[in-house]
Amino acid sequence: MDIVLLPAHNPGPLTGEGNNTxxxxxxxxxxxxxxxxxxxxxxxxxxxxxDGALRARGAELAExxxxxxxxxxxxxxxxxxxxxxSAVFRKIPWPERDGTYGRDWRALEDGSLVADxxxxxxxxxxxxxxxxxxxxxxxxxxxxxxxxxxGTTVVIPASHGGSLTAYLESLNRVLRLDPxxxxxxxxxxxxxxxxxxxxxxxxxxxxxxxxxxxxxSGCDTLDGILDAVYPGLSDDLRPVARESALAHLQKLESDxxxxxxxxxxxxx
Ligand SMILES: [Zn+2]
Numbered sequence: 001m002d003i004v005l006l007p008a009h010n011p012g013p014l015t016g017e018g019n020n021t022x023x024x025x026x027x028x029x030x031x032x033x034x035x036x037x038x039x040x041x042x043x044x045x046x047x048x049x050x051d052g053a054l055r056a057r058g059a060e061l062a063e064x065x066x067x068x069x070x071x072x073x074x075x076x077x078x079x080x081x082x083x084x085x086s087a088v089f090r091k092i093p094w095p096e097r098d099g100t101y102g103r104d105w106r107a108l109e110d111g112s113l114v115a116d117x118x119x120x121x122x123x124x125x126x127x128x129x130x131x132x133x134x135x136x137x138x139x140x141x142x143x144x145x146x147x148x149x150x151g152t153t154v155v156i157p158a159s160h161g162g163s164l165t166a167y168l169e170s171l172n173r174v175l176r177l178d179p180x181x182x183x184x185x186x187x188x189x190x191x192x193x194x195x196x197x198x199x200x201x202x203x204x205x206x207x208x209x210x211x212x213x214x215x216x217s218g219c220d221t222l223d224g225i226l227d228a229v230y231p232g233l234s235d236d237l238r239p240v241a242r243e244s245a246l247a248h249l250q251k252l253e254s255d256x257x258x259x260x261x262x263x264x265x266x267x268x
Contacts, residue, residue, distance in 0.1 A: 001024055001025065001026055001115075001118060002023075002024070002025040002026075002027060002057065003022055003023075003024055003141075003183070004022065004023040004024075004025065004053045005020055005021075005022060005183075006020075006021045006022070006023055006036075006040075006046060006049050006050060006053065007019070007020060007021070007046070007049075008020070008021055008038070008040030008041055008043060008046050008072070008076070009040070009041075009043035009045045009046050010040065010041045010043060010072055014072070015072050015186060016149070016152075016186050016187060017186075017187075019038060019040055019041075019072050019073065019185050019186060020038075020183070020184065020185050020186065020187075021036060021037060021038040021039070021040050021046070021050075021185075022036070022037040022038070022143060022183060023035075023036050023037075023050060023053050023054070024036075024037070024115050024119075025053070025054075025057050025059045026059075026116060027057045027058075027059065031060065032057055032058055032059035032060070033059060033060055033062040033116065034053075034054055034057070034059040034060065034061050034062060034063075035061075035062060035063040035064070035065060035114065035115040035116070036050065036061060036063070036064045036065070036080070036087075037065050037067065037134060037143050038065070038066060038067055038073045038074075038145070038185060039064055039066055039073065039074055039075070039076035039077040039079075039080050039089075039101075040072075040073075040075075040076040040080075041071065041072060041075050041076045042075065042076035042078065042079030042080070043076070046076065047076075047079060047080070047083055050080070050083075051083070060086075061080075061084040061086075061087045062086075062087060062088065062116075063087060063088050063089075063090060063114065063115065064077065064080055064081075064087050064088070064089045064090070065090055065091070065108075065114055065115070065132075065134060066089065066090070066091040066101075066105075067091070067131060067132050067133070067134075067143075067145035067146070067185060068091070068092075068094070068127070068128040068130045068131040068132065068145060068146065069091070069094045069097035069098055069100070069101065069128065069130055070128060070146070072185075073145070073146075073185060074091075074097075074100075074101045075100075075101060077089055077101045077102050078101065078102055081102060081104070088106055089102065089104055089105055089106065090105065090106045090107075090108050090112075090114065091105055091107075091108055091130060091132065092107070092108045092109065092110075092121070092123055092130040092131075092132045093105070093107050093130060094128065094129055094130035094161070096161075097130070097161075098130075108121045108132060109121065109123070110122065110123035114134060115134070118136060118138075119134040119135060119136055119143070120134070120135045120136075120137065121133075121134060121135075122134070122135050122142070122173070122174070122177070124145075124147055124170035124173065124174065125163060125166040125167070125170060126156060126162065126163055126164065126165075126166040126167020126168070126169070126170045126171075127145075127146045127147070127154050127155070127156060127157075127162060127167060128146075128157075128161055128162065129161045129163070129166075131145060131146065131147070131170070132145065133145055133147060133174065135177060135179070139180070139181075140177075140178070140179050140180035140181070141179065141180065141181045141182075141183060142174065142177065142179040142181070142182050142183070142193075143183050144174070144179075144182040144183065144184045144185075144190075144193075145184065145185045146184070146185055146186065147170065147171070147174060147182070147184070148171075148182065148184065148190065148193070148196055148197060148200055149184055149186045149187045150184070150187045150188055150190055150196065151187065152187075153200070153203065154167075154200075155240055155243060155244065156243065156244060156247040157243050157247075158243050158244075158246035158247035158249075158250055159243060159246065160243075162243065162247055163247070163250070163251075164204070164247040164248060164250065164251040165250075165251045165254055165255075167247075168201065168204060168251075171197050171200055171201055172201070174193075174197060175194065175197050175198070178194070179193055180192070181193070204248075207229070207244075207248060208248055208251070208252065210228075210229045211225055211229055211245060211248045211249065211252070212252065212257065212258075212267075213228075214228035214229055215258060215265055215266075215267050216267060219265075220264035220265050220266065221264065221265065222242060222245060222246060222249070222265070225245050225249075225265070226238065226241055226242060226245055229245065249265060256268060
């Protein structure tokens, strides 16, 4: 199987240098077939590069696997579908969002085999409820989408389907898979990812303790907690930090450690 990294050509404040999409090609067949992981945003250069990679290998695009319904991964589905109408589009359902990107989704679930039976769908909710990674058990490569990004953290959009509890479980699940290499949707490949995933878990544990300390010292509103935990936070980073702090508060509430009331956040 050839793995061809094709950038989606969408650099920006939320996507870094832009998304990575991956074209997987089986060239050893009489009719070579390909699967594309993530649809990008429909940028003409992306479409041209998919086309070029397919033509160079004489391959047909059989399948598009979308890791989750955030626009930088899914919004190109319409453009890819128009260009390759026979391709099948597959993802784990997120009913509130999927219709935004077309109606012809075939549902994946945890354990579904994709890419000619060579990859296993791993449902890894947290960053988004429908978030999927794709696992090659023979090479121990995980197409890890937005699970981790080298050099930064992953946003858990608490008011838009994110769940920190689910995210931490997903990180632990991927640790148990013991992958050799992660191929993420943003940033470079991650070799021997165990230490990075462990750092992520430590970072979240530290942040949780900071938030508990802030509440214990009398901060009883989300803004008060933000000021205590992120001193000097700039206005443009505040919305992301709010989502992150809210994700922690929701986890702490579901753990029975505090209650998010209408008026105030209270330790239990
Ligand atoms: Zn995302």
